[in-house]
Amino acid sequence: MFYIFIVMKIGDVKISGRVILAPLSGLTDSTFRLICRKMGAAIVSSEMICAEGIVKENTRTLRYLFFDRREKPIAVQIYGDSPGIMAEAAKMLERFSPSFIDINFGCPASKVVKKGAGSAILRDLVKMEKVARAVVENSSLPVTAKIRSGWCKNNIIAVDASIMLEDCGIAAISIHPRTSKTEYSEPSDWSIIKDVKMAVKIPVIGNGDITGPVEAEKMFKETECDFIMVGRASIGNPWIFKRINYYLNEGVLFPEPSFEEKLEICLEHIRDAIKNNGEFYSTSYLKKHIQFYLKGIRGNHEIIKEIIGLYSAKEIELKIKNLLTKNKLLDSYD
Ligand SMILES: Cc1cc2nc3c(=O)[nH]c(=O)nc-3n(C[C@H](O)[C@H](O)[C@H](O)COP(=O)(O)O)c2cc1C
Structure with a gap:
């Protein structure tokens, strides 16, 4: 058992809980x-945000910075290849007062790598150091970094990078132990999380392939990391945090929510998205999320197809409401 409610700190921010939501572009909005x-979830994170867009006050980029105070502690993640621009972005972020600034040193997407940012920086530790120092020196907020194990299998630099980042004043390191070139079909290599944990004193956040409470505990045991971070498995499944916390504390599995409970949470998600972003911006975003809520449900392929064909977030809401009503009616005949 992990007694996960022992309060820990990242920088000067107190954290209760040990399970963090990973940044997922297009998905982890407010x-x-x-x-x-x-x-x-003990901490949540924005998706990666372009530092240059922040500095230029690009309206679309600034939308990604929005968060609700109740989300705190929250990390705002930025990426970029220029130490100067990253420093400027860090200064500007103070106005929004997130709990942390997180630097993305792991994104393998070609549009990011082509600009020399994200995981491209894993090939150049001198540049990584300049970027990290620039952000730390220009921010009063704790600065964290998210890295991969390296650029490719012949270039595993996670330990060297972590030691250097700690020396720069980085407050915690998240490590997703795949290289920039490794596909998700290959498992992440948790031994690298352990190597990083053994090499630094700052908190280490282990990430990669946690699908439920049992794997969560396994990662803590195998790597001795301080926190774990859950990405894909949280989509359409946000109760995973409750289930992992319960398992870590009590040693027994908390049951999965019923179909009805899942649809209730899904409806809450739809209503809040419409309230926060309006119908227009929510429609395609909701289609991405809803498919995951319906995973494993009988006839889901047909329902998902129908939802993909809908034109508005309100229509999606109605579809899920009808599903819920139909399910309640069926239950009352049991
Ligand atoms: C759709 C998607 C979007 C992602 N976006 C980001 C991002 O914006 N920033 C980042 O650091 N990592 C991003 N990642 C990587 C995840 O944060 C995480 O490191 C990775 O998915 C491994 O964790 P998991 O196995 O729990 O999903 C993304 C991954 C996916 C699948």
């Missing part, structure tokens, strides 16, 4: 993050 916090 609405979803708040649901995850209510479900027991």
Whole structure:
């Protein structure tokens, strides 16, 4: 048992809980993050945000910075290849007062790598150091970094990078132990999380392939990391945080929510998204999330197809409401 409610600190921020929501571009917006916090995520994170867009006050970029105070502690994640621009972005972020600034040193997407940012920086530790120092020196907030194990299998630098980042004043390191070139079909290599944990004194956040409470405990045991971070498994499944917390504390599995409970949470997600972002911006975003809520449900392929064909978030809401009503009616005949 892990006694996960022992309060720990990242920088000067107190954290109760040991399970963190990973940044997921296009998915971990304010609405979803708040649901995850209510479900027991100890920290949530924005998706990666372009530092240059922040500095240029690009309207679309600034939308990603929005968060609800109730989400705190929250990390705002930025990426970029220029130490100067990253420093400027860090200064500007103070106005929004997130709990942390997180630097993305792991994104393998070609649009990011082509600009020399994200995981491209794993090939150049001198540049990584300049970027990290620039952000730390220009922010009064704790600065964390999210890295991968290296650029490719012949370039595993996670331990060297972590030692250097700690020396720069980075407050915690998240490690997703795949290289920039490794596909998700290959498992992440948790031994690298352990190597990083043994090499530094700052908190280490282990990430990669946690699908439920049992794997969560396994990662803590195998790597001795301080926190774990859950990404894909939280989509359509935000109650995973509650279930992991319960398992770590009590040693027994908390049951999965019923179909009806899942649809209720899904409806809350839809309503909050519409309230926060309006119908227009919510429609395609909700389609991405809803498919995951319906995973494993009988006839889900047909329902998902119908939802994909809908034109508005309100229509999606109605579809899920009808599903819920139909399910309640069926239950009353049991
Ligand atoms: C759709 C998607 C979007 C992602 N977006 C980001 C991002 O914006 N920033 C980041 O650091 N990592 C991002 N990641 C990586 C995740 O944060 C995480 O490191 C990875 O998925 C491994 O964790 P998991 O096995 O729990 O999903 C993304 C991953 C996925 C699948």
